[in-house]
Amino acid sequence: MSYTIRNTFEKSAVEMRKVYTDTLIDMARKNDKICILDADLVGSSGTKAFFKEFPERAIDCGIQEANMIGVAAGLSAVGMVPYAHSFAPFATRRVLDQIFISCAYAKNNVRIVGTDPGVTAAYNGGTHMPFEDMGCLMSIPQITLIEPADTVQLEWVIRELENTHGVYYIRLLRKNAMEIYEPGSKFEFGKAPVVRDGNDVVIIASGIMLHEAIKAADELQKEGISAAVLNAFTWKPLDNETIPAYAKKCGAVVTAENHNVVGGLGSAVAHCLAMNCPTPMEMVGVQDEFGEVGTEDFLRNRFNLTATEIVKKAKAAIAKK
Amino acid sequence: MNTKELRVFAEEIRVETLKEFMNLGFGHVGGSMSIVETLAVLYGKEMHIDPKNPQMEDRDRLVISKGHAGPALYATLALKGYFPLEVLLTLNQGGTILPSHCDRLKTPGVDMTTGSLGQGMSTACGIALGNKIKKSDKYTYLILGDGECNEGQVWEGAMFASHQKLDNLIIFVDYNKLQLDGTTEDILNLGDMVDKFASFGCHTVKVNGHDIAAIEEAITNAKNTKGVPSVIVLDTIKGNGCPLCLSQFPNNHHLKFKPEDMVESVKLAEETLAKVKEEA
Incomplete structure (x- = not known):
């Protein structure tokens, strides 16, 4: 793992879906086993160029x-490497048994891509707003659950998958992400990069919440609170070394996720800490509610997926020390 | 194998399958008995396979989507030499390579894991599609249960196979007219299975599923049909050749019995085997 954090953060000029597609095309030119499937959402997934x-x-x-x-799963059985896409709720909760039996239990080699995580489903509303996709898949043995934060991390993930065998779920933002990492950064599944070091509280985040966590750390710094930020970009496997180490060092933990805290990153981190290093903890995320329609900004505020909420919860976790 | 030899092979499969169940005292006897002749034709004649190399890449494959018929497949594979016949007596025992439902990771020669009904339809489509992409001329065979056709995924797959022109996919429907809770007509009426699959764009025929020659002919015709997948609806009797199973009609999906109750059925199957051997 060798990553560099950018000095300043700004939105990428390129959409995540374009990076996903361009990376896959580049790989497919050298690897004739790579194939993609879609469920009438090619126009949305941005994979027309691959088609x-x-x-x-x-x-x-x-x-x-x-x-x-x-x-x-069948394509995998004859040696192909399929990437199957739909909107996240339909790529996960709708097909849980197919992923469980045909893919995972049968040990096939399948990548599933679910787009528009959580509130980024925005105008598609509650029916299309996955606060549960990662949670639905969490109890499938040996599955890998990935939520890339930016284009650099996404490209690394897609390229890394070429050397793996198993069932991988990629929770993919289609639009432009805040760029966190310098190009060329390298990661490791199950290892959470330390985006910001700190001593008083550790914030653990992925996806769109990583930038909120960094903003919250800046706010806390102004108040003299030193906050570390970890990027748990794989919820499973979770980093069972760095997370307890920082929990021990800081003595207070906050998770931040664009997902239901029940069965999500908060639950996974709580499980990890309970087993390794019980620590005062708070969870920022959807508090066991269904999604609803609106702009992404409206929904971020509606479900308290903000830096302000992370600051509040960080102080609450510190107060429990 | 010629038709007479295939008849012998089918009866051998029947005997060995019944012995598996007799040893266990329970199991999915009915749905195993109804596909014995089809398995004999596939493994005795049609399929390009190598029992010494079960993972041979360029091979024909079978997906038994009605995964509970695994015991009939296990008997077939053992008779073909994938593993010793004695292993059949470990069916469903802890640590066995022969679980109640087909598992591609556990049993040499099993090409796909099944048991959650409907899913084999799609995985078979994927295998056939993958072979098309790889320009392989190998066939994918699929055995669906009739009750299984209650599942919507079967019809998703039928539409897909037809649209993708998967003429390297040959689908059998074990039309034994029974499902766990009763007759298919009473539980969820399937209508005319031939019309249904034909309307999805498949080349569809109905044959006597216990007539070896009829199955052979249907497969030959399927292979000669280009541009569309083929469906062979097997008109079968659930529990065929097993008096114990037939006596439980229509509730013979899963039987529980004392091993001695199966003795007569095994004896009868062995007598039938001896008779067809004489004719062969």
């Missing part, structure tokens, strides 16, 4: 997610 360049390896299954996941 154009590799028509024989790109399959639009139509609106049939269960069949798509089973087809992906």
Whole structure:
């Protein structure tokens, strides 16, 4: 793992879905086993360029997610490496049994990509707003659950997957992400990069919440509170070394996720700490509610997925020391 | 194998499958008995396989989507030499390589893990599609249960297979007219299975699923049909050749019995085997 944090943070000029597609195309030019499947959302996933360049390896299954996941498992059985996409709720909760049996239990080699995590589903509203996708998959043995924070981390993840075998779920923001890492940064599944060091409280975040965590750390610094920030970009496997080490060092923990805290990152970190290093803890995230329609900004405030909330919870966790 | 030899092979599979159940005292006897002849034709004649190299990449594959018929497949594989016949007596025992439902990781020769109904339809489509992409000329065979066709995923797969022109996919439907809770007509009426699959764009025929020659002919015709997947609806009797199972009609999906109750059925199957051997 060799990553560098940017000095200043700004939105990437390139959408995450374009980085995803361009990276896959680059890999597919050298690897004729890579194929992609979609469930009538090629226009949304941004993979049209892949369909154009590799028509024989790109399959639009139509609106049939269960069949798509089973087809992906079958493709894997004859040595292909499928990437199957739908909106996150339909790529996970709708097809849980297909992922469980045909993919994971049968030890097939399948990548599942779910787009529009949590509040980023915005105008598609509650039916399309996954606060549960990672939680649905969390209890599948040996599955890897990934939420990249920016284009650099995303590209590393996609390229790294070429050398792996198993079931991988990528929780993918389609739009432009805040850039956190310098290009060329390298990561490791199950290892949480230390984005900011600190001593009084550790904030553990992924995806769009990582930048909120950094902003919260800046705010806390102004008040003389030293906050560390860890980027748990794989919720499973979770970093069972760095997280307890920072919990011990700081004595207070806050998780920040764009997901239900029940069955999500908060639950996973609480489990890790209970087993390794019981520590006062607070969870920023959706508090066991359903999604609803609105702009992303409205929804971030509606569900308290903000730096302000992280600051509040950090102080609450410190007060419990 | 010629047709007569395939008849012998089928009866051998029946005998060994019944012995598995007799040893265990329970199991999915009915749905195993109804696909014995199909397994004999596939493994005795049609499939390009190598029992000494079960993972041979360029091979024909079978997905038994009605995964509870695993015991019939295990008998077939043992008779083909994938593993010793004695292993059949470990069915469902702790640590066995022969679980109640098919598992590609546990049993040499099992090509896909099944048991959650409907899913084998899609994985078989994926295997067939993968072979098309890889320009392999190998076939993918799929055995669906009729009750299994209650599952929506079967029809997603049928639409997909047809749209993708998977003429390297040959689908059997074990139409034994029974599911766990009763007759398919009473529980959830399937309608006309031939019409249904045909309307999805599949080349579809119905044959006597216990007639070896009819199954052979249907497979030959399926292979000669280009551009669309083929469906062979097997008109079968759940528990065929097993009086104990037939006596429980229509509730013979899963039987529990004293081993001695199965003795007569095994004896009858062995007598039938001896008779067809004489004819062969």
